[in-house]
Amino acid sequence: MSIEPYEPWVGSSYGKGINGTRVMLVADSHYVTEGEKRHKKSSHTTDIVKWWVLKQKNGKSNKHPPETPLFFRRLTEVVQSGLDFQATEPEIWDRLAFYNFIPEPMGTATSIPSRRQFKAGRDVFRKALDSITPEPNVILVCSMRCWDWMEAEELKVLETHPKRRWAYRIGESVAGPMHHPSYWNRSGMANPAKSWSNVLQELASFSKAPAP
Template sequence: MKKNTVRFAPWVGSKYAEGFCGLRILLVCESHYGDKKHERPTATPEIVKALALGERHPRATGKLRRHPHFTKIMSAVKNVRESFSRAQKKEFWHSVAYYNFLQEFIRDTRVLPPKDAWERGDSAFAEVLDVLAPDLIVCLSARNGRRIRSLANGVPVAVVNHPSSRFAYSKVNPVIAKHMVIALERKAQAPAFTSSDSFERWCEATASALPTPGSLLSESDKIAILLERRASMAALDDSVLA
C-alpha cells in the first residue's frame, strides 16, 4: 500500500471529475498561514467553504468575510470580471480542485517558508498529481512555478502571480486561457480519469468538512476545536510515519 504523504487534504469539488470547461483543473497556491497548533487535515476544505463560498461553521457566532483571494482566482480562470452570485461560486468551486503546496503552516505572510519545506512538499504534490490526474495545473505562485513545472510530468502548467502579489487580470487571464487551450488539445490523447481510494477519501473530506470558524467561537468551543484539530493531525502524522 502506497504511503500517504499529504498532510492537508486538497479541496476536491463534487464535479471535479467532470471538470470546468471540460478540464480537470488543479489550482495550486503556496501555503496556509497561522499557528502550527491549528494544523488539521481538513484545513483546505474548511477555508474554501468559509472564505470562497461564504458558509458558516455551526458553532461560530457569525460568518467570516469572503476573501478576495478566491474571487480573483475564479475571475481569472473564468476570464471574466463580474460580481458572482452564490450559485455561480458554488458551481465553479465544485468543478475544480484547490491545493496548497507546503505541508506545514507558515506563521505569517511576512515570514519566508523554510527552504526544506519546499522539498518536503515535493512527494505530497506528486501524490496529489497521481490521484487527481489534472488536465491543467494553475500555479498561483511565480516563485514556485519552476518547481511545479518540474514535477508536472507533462501536464500543462499556467504559472501566474499569487493573488496577493502583483496580480493583474490583464497579465494573468491570457496565460491561463492559453494553457486551457493547450490542455484541451492534450486531453484528446489522454486516458480516461480513474478514481481511487485516496480520491474518494479527499472527496469525502471536502464534503464533510465544516467551514473554518476563525476566532468566532466561545472560549469553550475554541478549546474543544483546538483539541479536535490536534487529535486529527496527530492521527494523520502517525499514519504517515508508520
C-alpha cells in the first residue's frame, strides 16, 4: 500500500511571503494515541496549526483556546527575528507553509522513526512540496535527522550555521537545517533562537541572489 504525505499547512496569506520571502517550515513527525494511529487523517497537519496557533475549532474561534506549545512559539521566534517581521503568532503562521517529514503518525514525542519511515518521508516529500504554490523561496528543515534524508543539490556552506552545514537547492527553493525546537535545551548553544534566526536570514539572502 502506497503512503501519501500529510497535506501541508499553507496559510491564506502564504503567497505574500514575509518581507519578500515565502517560507516553508519542515518539522519531524506527528505523534498520536494508539487509537488515532489506525485512522490517519490527511488534514492532521492543518488541523494542528488551526487548533494550537490560530485557536480555531471547526472553522470558528475557540472560546477556550489552549496555550500555544513551546514548539510553535520557538519557530515563531525564529521567523520573527530571521525575517525581521514583528507580528502576532497567528499573523505569522498565516504567511507560512508547514509540513511534517514523516508521513506516518508516531506513538510519542520521543519515538524514533524507522529507516522505512524516513525513506517513506523522503519518497513523498516532493509530492508535498509540489502541492504548495507558488513554491517556497526558503525551506527551513527543523530536524537534523530528517535533513539527513533529504534529496537535494548542495549549494554552499552556511556561514552562520553552528555545525557548518550546507545549504541545498531543492527545485527552485533554497533549503537548510536547524535543530528541532525540542532539542534546544540540550544543544549547549547560548542562544539557539538567535542562531537559527541567523540561518534563516542567510537562506533568505541566498534565495534572492542571482543564480551563478
